[in-house]
Amino acid sequence: MDSRERIDASTIPGNAPQHLKQSLLDLISAEAKLNRARGTRGFEPEIASRIAEEPERLEGRVVGEITVHDDMLNGRGTIHGACSALLIDNCSSMPIALLNLATTGKGDLGVSQSLHILYHAPAVTNDKLRIVSTSITLGSRVLSSRCEIWNVTKHRLVASGVHTKMVASVPNTSSKL
Structure with a gap:
């Protein structure tokens, strides 16, 4: 500028x-x-001075909320990393499917290639979490999204992740043994 x-x-x-x-x-x-x-x-x-957001970019965005319960905790009484990973895995697939539906009319969740997660802060029983998932790319082969889990109760980021997926190939039904 x-x-x-x-x-x-x-x-x-x-x-x-x-x-x-x-x-x-x-x-x-x-x-x-x-x-x-x-x-x-x-x-x-x-x-x-040339930085600008792509004006024609379509974006899928899904926001959900969940309250932390005892079945989500680890031995220290905070949300288990695997539980956070499950939330990010499931929720980050939603904006991809949403954008796919909006652009092609077909809902495809794809299959996971990689899931990169950063753990930022713990959450405990009765904390209210807001999960915000946004598509990054939706290509003919590679699909990606980002996801953030926010602790609404304590106003801090719990975990964030980037999920890369690919379009599932059609399985070969004939055996060549």
Whole structure:
């Protein structure tokens, strides 16, 4: 972003408050001004000014909620990692199926290739969790989504993951023994 022109934050879409959008723009602008004063330009201003979200991108997004119960806990009394993995595995498949239905009319959950999970904070009995899953890509072969488990009770991220799937191939029904 070229700091010589001030961008009005109200023109930027999204649900962040306008004062935060403007503060971020001002911060970036001040950094660019400082770099010009130092005589350093680099390639960043040229590239950063071209960053934009893909306007025609279709996205599947599914949000669900669940309360932590005793059957979800490990021996320490916090949500078991395998339980978090199960939630991420199941919930991250939903936006892929949703987007598939919206674009092709067919619901395909695909089959898992990889599931990368980061555990951030524990959750305990009676904590309310919000699970937010969003599609990343929906190709002819590879499907991917991201998923975050938020602790609504304690206002923190419990776990996050990226799930890569592939379109299932049709099994060969004839045996060649």
